[in-house]
Amino acid sequence: MGIHLKTLAVPVLLLILLTNPVSGASAVQEVRVTVPESVEIMVLWKGEEVGNSFTLTATVEPGKEYTWPGGPQGLQIKDLSNVPIDLYIKAEGDLQGPETIPIQNLKYANYGTNLPKTPLTTTYTPVRRNWVVKSEDESLIPVDLHLTVPPGTAAGVYSVRIYHIAVKSPGEP
Template sequence: MRIPHPLIFKIISFSLAFLLFTPAYATSANQDVTVTVTEIIQIETLWNGKETTNPFTFNVYVGSWGEYYWPGGPKGLQIKSLSNVPIDLYVRAEGDLKGPGGTIPIENLKYANYGSGLPKTPFQKDYALVKKHWKVENLTEATIPIDLYLNIPPGTPPGIYSVKIYHIAVKSQ
């Protein structure tokens, strides 16, 4: 019997080892993924940077008569849209500010700004459009400031005066 040359034996064993550790074919897999995003119309009311319930009671403590101003923004009132469709935003107040010593007329409570320079406007009992076709495309557009003004009439008795403010969002047409 003839013994193969040692170099040929090493080449054959290396080739066998290479074939054992190398796949003979490649494989792959793919899968289509489908996601359905539903229409969402949602807003949040923020006061001092924290979410409040909607409607919320706005309590104001002031020293005497005259007009008081609360700028909208992170330390005031803001509205945040979580909607994924353009919305129209409306606001209203329930009625006069009521307190233990009487009332402050609803016309004395005013709003402004809404991220679009809306002028100072008295609250009403009916909904008023304050932001039309609000479409959020990035986080900086999601939150807008609301400036508030309150004129305390002379002779208003001391106490806490409250009113509920309502915001509503509807899909823009």
């Protein structure tokens, strides 16, 4: 009768575990990790991630006002940064369609701070300073959009590209 290798493996493994001083010992080792600073936002338009910009397209009639409330059915900005940021907005230009609607007729508001209605411009304008996210609830903010179509403007589909950027905040406002 020979000894089967399978039968011998269990006692040998137990012997190794019992005689190996590392198996029962514990050690404390200091570990240092450097997390690089990260400035990143995500723009969500109607629940879809769209990078840092989106195109607002609307079918409008002359003399009417239109509102797109911020939130899952409208515009939201998500802060994915690990440092305080300053957030900016700009438009590509006037709304283009059968005619032109001046960009000043498109206003933004809210940004989680009850920012009042402010006309869009073609240069980056600060909308939120020193934004610090401490919880998931604080990372997503609504942006309301309001458009006033001047009387006499041709009815039709108008659109404009809107951009957001973020930079590391230099500190308290």
